Amino acid sequence: MRPGFFLKEAIRSMRRNPAPSFAALSCVLVTTLVLGVFIPVVQATNGAANSIRGRVVVDVDLNTTATPAETARVRSEVQHARYAGHVELVSKQAGYEQERKLNPQAFQLIGYNPLPDILRITPSNPDQADALRAELDQSSPTGTRLVTDSAIAAVQNRQAQTDKILSATRIVKITMALLAALLVFSSMLLVSNTIRLSLFSRRREVEVMKLVGATDWFIRWPFVIEGLFLGALGGVCAIGLLALAKITLIDPLASTVKLISQPAMIDFRLLVVVLMACAIAVSAAGSGISLRRFLRV
Amino acid sequence: MPTPDSDILRREAPRRRALPARARRGVPAHPVAAPPRPANTPNANTVVEFRGVTKRYDSGDVGLERATFAIDRQEFVFLVGSTGSGKSTIMRLLIKELDPTEGVIRVAGRDLAQIERKRVPYYRRNVGVVFQDFKLLPTRTVYDNIAYALQVTGASRKQIRASLPDVLRLTGLSTKLHNYPHQLSGGEQQRVAVARAFASHPPLLLADEPTGNLDPDTSIGIMQLLYRINRAGTTVVVATHDNEMVDKMRRRVIELRRGRIVRDEATGLYAQDETTGDLAERLKRETNAPEPADRPRGGTRR
Numbered sequence: 055m056r057p058g059f060f061l062k063e064a065i066r067s068m069r070r071n072p073a074p075s076f077a078a079l080s081c082v083l084v085t086t087l088v089l090g091v092f093i094p095v096v097q098a099t100n101g102a103a104n105s106i107r108g109r110v111v112v113d114v115d116l117n118t119t120a121t122p123a124e125t126a127r128v129r130s131e132v133q134h135a136r137y138a139g140h141v142e143l144v145s146k147q148a149g150y151e152q153e154r155k156l157n158p159q160a161f162q163l164i165g166y167n168p169l170p171d172i173l174r175i176t177p178s179n180p181d182q183a184d185a186l187r188a189e190l191d192q193s194s195p196t197g198t199r200l201v202t203d204s205a206i207a208a209v210q211n212r213q214a215q216t217d218k219i220l221s222a223t224r225i226v227k228i229t230m231a232l233l234a235a236l237l238v239f240s241s242m243l244l245v246s247n248t249i250r251l252s253l254f255s256r257r258r259e260v261e262v263m264k265l266v267g268a269t270d271w272f273i274r275w276p277f278v279i280e281g282l283f284l285g286a287l288g289g290v291c292a293i294g295l296l297a298l299a300k301i302t303l304i305d306p307l308a309s310t311v312k313l314i315s316q317p318a319m320i321d322f323r324l325l326v327v328v329l330m331a332c333a334i335a336v337s338a339a340g341s342g343i344s345l346r347r348f349l350r351v
Numbered sequence: 352m353p354t355p356d357s358d359i360l361r362r363e364a365p366r367r368r369a370l371p372a373r374a375r376r377g378v379p380a381h382p383v384a385a386p387p388r389p390a391n392t393p394n395a396n397t398v399v400e401f402r403g404v405t406k407r408y409d410s411g412d413v414g415l416e417r418a419t420f421a422i423d424r425q426e427f428v429f430l431v432g433s434t435g436s437g438k439s440t441i442m443r444l445l446i447k448e449l450d451p452t453e454g455v456i457r458v459a460g461r462d463l464a465q466i467e468r469k470r471v472p473y474y475r476r477n478v479g480v481v482f483q484d485f486k487l488l489p490t491r492t493v494y495d496n497i498a499y500a501l502q503v504t505g506a507s508r509k510q511i512r513a514s515l516p517d518v519l520r521l522t523g524l525s526t527k528l529h530n531y532p533h534q535l536s537g538g539e540q541q542r543v544a545v546a547r548a549f550a551s552h553p554p555l556l557l558a559d560e561p562t563g564n565l566d567p568d569t570s571i572g573i574m575q576l577l578y579r580i581n582r583a584g585t586t587v588v589v590a591t592h593d594n595e596m597v598d599k600m601r602r603r604v605i606e607l608r609r610g611r612i613v614r615d616e617a618t619g620l621y622a623q624d625e626t627t628g629d630l631a632e633r634l635k636r637e638t639n640a641p642e643p644a645d646r647p648r649g650g651t652r653r
Binding site: 266 | 472505547
């Protein structure tokens, strides 16, 4: 209606009530700061957990006597399995080189290459590793193995290791999700409480405005603008601090610590936009909505 | 922006201080107030009408019980009664802060129950309200407090600047414009509250214990101010338990006891043509002198 008037009212109210304004500002600042640190941490942790989960594989051992034609046939069969993702052929020779490096003495004793060609399948979803194995290595109800292809000697998914990886990463992911939910919830409580406190100290003012005949929105606009302004200011301060931390602490470390330079990490510019939007929207909507209680006069 | 109301006010003003020449034009000094009418007979002149109004609070307390009365345009009415008798309930019903449990309230012929919540602010702009505790905005100067009543109506700064000096002069606040409420005395704060209530020249002005926090001399000043506003054509309703003041003012009195109207009389010695100056002088005289025993009593029944 009259933006100039409302803007002036908002500025007046901030000047005349510095304490609640400062409280709201620092609350938004702290919340944004915590959120700004937490978002990349959650992302990095999830990224790390996902990359570990990427190590879950199902190995299809072929018969040692399998011909290259048979290997190719099995490979194409395996590729069409339901949960199969990337399929990699670890040839007899490559496997031998690898294992000999790990256990040179043992292989020297054996004297020949006992290893078969192996098709190493990365499941499309690590949680389906068991299902993938079961599909390729079916057992009949009586316990007899039904081999999918005569060239396949065994299908194994390193059960113990897979279970460990899956359960460990699952715990990390659930913990992170819980922490994130807790953080969002507590920041919402913090912001709404601060807003309510600062509005409570001005409820008499609102009451008088109502008695003089001010409409709800006439009273509300200055509060919303104030929230908008304080939210933006708090957001800018928090982002300034984050940028400072990024430049002085994280960037120099990025080259040495792998976690920080993970490509999955959120782009700083995107993070800034997200944080600003959150800070402004929560503050403005918060003060507008919290006012409702006091408008019922 | 001279309104009919403010013109009338100007006619009153020369008695106290010099005013621009146009205000000193030869106009009759005192417009004739409406003659006192018997209660409960609404007509075209009726500003406030209560018909069988009952207000029961959620706690079970009865605020008002089957109240029926009518107040005409330009009347000056006192609501008297002890604490909890229902005076404030009537005030709160009139500004639609409360809704009646039963009965009909009409203001200027309009049924308040028909006004939807959204439209209440627009209704309130036609009713000036003055409270015992002044209810000023502590973070605003005198000028801004009064101007706020006009700002809410969407008046421009120019319009406000044009119309406020009249109100400030009327209330004697011209020298206190830039003070904050806490820098004023109680009487001055109440003047600001009256000025704010009257700033938009509402046809109806309600005052709930306006002198409750003030000493007798200051109270006289406030009553004089309300009387002056009344003379300018505004209907004034004052709730008070200051019986002495009511006696002296000699206006219509509606007495309440436990939510019921127990008396409604247009006091006989209604000094129709009394000027505000005369009223003030009489009030001061009577405050300082002992009351004559034979004078009919208006406001109290002891």
